[in-house]
Amino acid sequence: MIKSLNKNQIKELIDNSDIALSHQEISKRLERQCDRVTIYRALDKLMEEGFIHRIVDVDGVSKFAACHGCTKNHHHQHVHFSCSVCSSVTCLEEIEPDFSLPEGYQVQEMNITLSGVCPVCSA
Amino acid sequence: MIKSLNKNQIKELIDNSDIALSHQEISKRLERQCDRVTIYRALDKLMEEGFIHRIVDVDGVSKFAACHGCTKNHHHQHVHFSCSVCSSVTCLEEIEPDFSLPEGYQVQEMNITLSGVCPVCSA
DNA sequence: TTATTAACGCAACAGTGTTGCAAATTAAAT
DNA sequence: ATTTAATTTGCAACACTGTTGCGTTAATAA
Numbered sequence: 001m002i003k004s005l006n007k008n009q010i011k012e013l014i015d016n017s018d019i020a021l022s023h024q025e026i027s028k029r030l031e032r033q034c035d036r037v038t039i040y041r042a043l044d045k046l047m048e049e050g051f052i053h054r055i056v057d058v059d060g061v062s063k064f065a066a067c068h069g070c071t072k073n074h075h076h077q078h079v080h081f082s083c084s085v086c087s088s089v090t091c092l093e094e095i096e097p098d099f100s101l102p103e104g105y106q107v108q109e110m111n112i113t114l115s116g117v118c119p120v121c122s123a
Numbered sequence: 124m125i126k127s128l129n130k131n132q133i134k135e136l137i138d139n140s141d142i143a144l145s146h147q148e149i150s151k152r153l154e155r156q157c158d159r160v161t162i163y164r165a166l167d168k169l170m171e172e173g174f175i176h177r178i179v180d181v182d183g184v185s186k187f188a189a190c191h192g193c194t195k196n197h198h199h200q201h202v203h204f205s206c207s208v209c210s211s212v213t214c215l216e217e218i219e220p221d222f223s224l225p226e227g228y229q230v231q232e233m234n235i236t237l238s239g240v241c242p243v244c245s246a
Numbered sequence: 247t248t249a250t251t252a253a254c255g256c257a258a259c260a261g262t263g264t265t266g267c268a269a270a271t272t273a274a275a276t
Numbered sequence: 277a278t279t280t281a282a283t284t285t286g287c288a289a290c291a292c293t294g295t296t297g298c299g300t301t302a303a304t305a306a
Contacts, residue, residue, distance in 0.1 A: 035255050060183035097220040104242025111236045119227025
């Protein structure tokens, strides 16, 4: 009946989360446990389909957040914030720094992650 | 006679490289092969001492580049560029985007990595 | 119903990075 | 010069992230 049960559930998790989720966090939050590989593949698909985007955290671990207004072409100029206290990564979609590069650079993607203390932890 | 042979050699490698080097690349370039752990520890020390800084590449792998003007406190507001063709990561030290964050965010570090095609590969 | 496609699980693997302990090397003190 | 202390190194073992291949199950289309 239900198609791609895990994949849909993973999409729901990411959509309903206000912070970006790592593979590990997704695995923990899934009620019906599934194979690690299944999650990786679902995440790849969801990225392909333009539903989520990847953020590489300061420790090198990938986290995933919902896209707003991406189709096939991702455009994530926005800033991400990684809290060193609670380890959360959030999208600051309204913040899109602009800068000009020297001649010859062709930018395809950008990964901007600031780290420090988030408002919740610094309050 | 020579103190911390490996550590100094690693520092030399990074200082003389125009691109940021990964652990793997450093290991290959070392004439006298040494243990993986030794390299990791040397890199940690060199970061502590303010000689190098870490850039997390888009694939989550750490790369290391020389610092210019850092002591203990690293300040790397500058942009990094990761080429998807030749896999090189370079520091664009002159490019320092500024933007203001909402109230409550305390920024300690920033990791800005643009990916695309570098001037050499796009020429 | 059958054929095709997508999703899943399992096993195995490669790579990154960390920790503990012991040996060796370097620097300092007697 | 000999002993002591502090660094540096090597080795083994481990945890974690991510990938690939293969066979199986489930869903969609013919």
